[in-house]
Amino acid sequence: MNEQAGPGPVIEIRDLEVSRGGSRVLDRLSLSVAAGETYALLGGNGSGKSTTLATLLGLLRPDGGHINVAGADPAAEPEAARRQIAYLPENVALYEQLSAYENIAYFMALAGAEPDAMRMDEALDAAGLQPEARERRVGSYSKGMRQKVAIAMAVLRDVPVLLLDEPTSGLDPRATADFNQLVTRLKQRGTGILMVTHDLLGAADCADRIGFLAQGRIVEEIVPSAGMDVLALHHRYTEAAAA
């Protein structure tokens, strides 16, 4: 379990305001994610989901508000914040000429960790990447296989925060189920997970809380439960998106 994991929030956003191209994208957004919690941020196109992730990564400077990522302010010290974050973009970017092992070793080294072969295998086992594929160049990988490599990296980095951008987009149902299991495993290790997604069912399946984002702010937040009415949930999501 990572050292930063604890009872307090690993992500805390208060009254965050971010503009892009002259228009306000995030408008006094507030949310928090605790260690060992999965928070799903749902919203339509242009609602501000990706902007939220980019701001947490320190890739965008906020106009106002406060952000804290495991003790670091991404606006003031982006590199320190990024050291606390594992990030899975929607389209996992890896070096095509390198194998899964080489990609992992490289990115881990950049992040200051040097896992040995056994640890890499453990992480790739946990991510579910077939052993025979691991020495192949990732240029030949499917999207799901790439995501498994990225998940293995997240496992190895052992950081308190995991950001997921549309993680199950383009995955088949089996791969989606595998992915959700992995997320659950990471959550159990104490990792605070913020995922942005369109996938309502996936969010309901693995998130502890779901926030509906519209026009740059959370318009509703719910805690999914086992007997939840999915149709009602879908209705609320559609209403939030249209708001």
Added chain:
Amino acid sequence: MSIVRRIAANDIVQMRRSRVALVSLLILLALSIVAALTSIAHRDASDELRARFQAQADVEFEGQPARHPHRMVHYGHFVFRPLPPLAAFDPGVDSFTGNTIFLEGHRQNSANFGDVRQSSLLARFGQLTPAFVLQVLAPLVLVFIGFGAIAREREQGTLRVLAAHGVSARAMLGGKAAALGVVAAIMLAPAALAMAWLVAAGGAPILPALALLAAYAAYLALWVLAVVTVSSLFSNARSSLVALLGLWTLTTILLPRIAPDIALAANPLPTRLETDIAIQRDVRATGDSHNPDDPYYADFRAGVLEQYGVDDVADLPVNYSGLQAMVSEELTSSMFDRYAERQFAQQRQQGNTALAFGLLSPAIAMRDLSMAAAGTDLEGHRRFLTQAEAYRFGIVQQLNQLQAEALTYADDRSRNTDPEAAQRVRIDPSHWHDVPEFSYRSATTAEKLTAAAPGLLLVLAWLLAMVAAFRIAARRLGRAL
């Protein structure tokens, strides 16, 4: 291992696996090796040939039978310019200026007045030399290998992943530049080995060789920085490639081609024919040096008679014809020197104008400094012409003096009508051995480095400018991440 070194090492692994990078680097290395080997062989063969011809010309001159000294003045002599050892690296203007001059009395032969500056880099495309490979082809290969350094990472999304792993923009650019720098060092290796061989076995001076190598390293380094900087400005690799190819074409092909033409238009040189006609016109105005009664020399004649206190040249203790030949040679030689100096000054002006384009093109600056440090620039050619002219003047005057001192005026005047006089004016061939052999003094190390200084300063200025651009690009990328 530092982040920069890790990024560089990762890039090198990927380059090794990329067919385009590997093949283009291997082709360049093959060209470099072939260029170095053929250039060394060509220089050695050419130098050996010139030395052989020079020895042959010396033997033929000294082997002339008993002759009238002035016949020897007209028989003339050949001199050959030996190639400097570093000509194997950069033959410079040697192929365009020629390296042989026929020396004879009353004439300064026209190698001096060749249109040597009316050539450019394009005209040298046929010459595969280490200098050409490094000046023109190496930057192109750096462009092909490095155009995607940052642009492709951005396009593929790995740039953002690197940033998400806490890698700073400066470390990214530094790592990319370090990897491309390793490629540049590999490109430089065959040239460095050739240079080491030229110093160890070919007698090349070590300081100019080191200066050349350092300058080429700086030149490739500025290209490395330029490639990575430009790559960081574009959102996709294709746009970066197009921009870099445009930059390479402009600075390495177009400007070096255009600059000499502009320099020529700004400082036009008279053509060889115009110069020859003007010289002949001036020479004709100095009378007939072979005729002791030519009115042009009346004042000189009067002065000689007064100096010796006689009334007739026939009463002089020396042969007046020899004295007149000496003064005539002085007159014509100073006239040739004036023409040559005027032409040299215009050529220098052309050179300076062309070099000013080094502010727009590092290839122009590099070409200039490379030729200067190798001793194969136009200044080296002028040095040869000046020394050859001094040598010509020396041997002509030595023979004219022989005519004045070893022959009587009476014999000289009647040699065409009196067979015995004709016999007496043919002096012993042992005199021909007294004529010294031509010995070319090449530029000293200090002179070569001084000549290379303007180009070197320009290359260093380019390097500093690229370092500044690189730093700005790093800050810009940092803000964009």
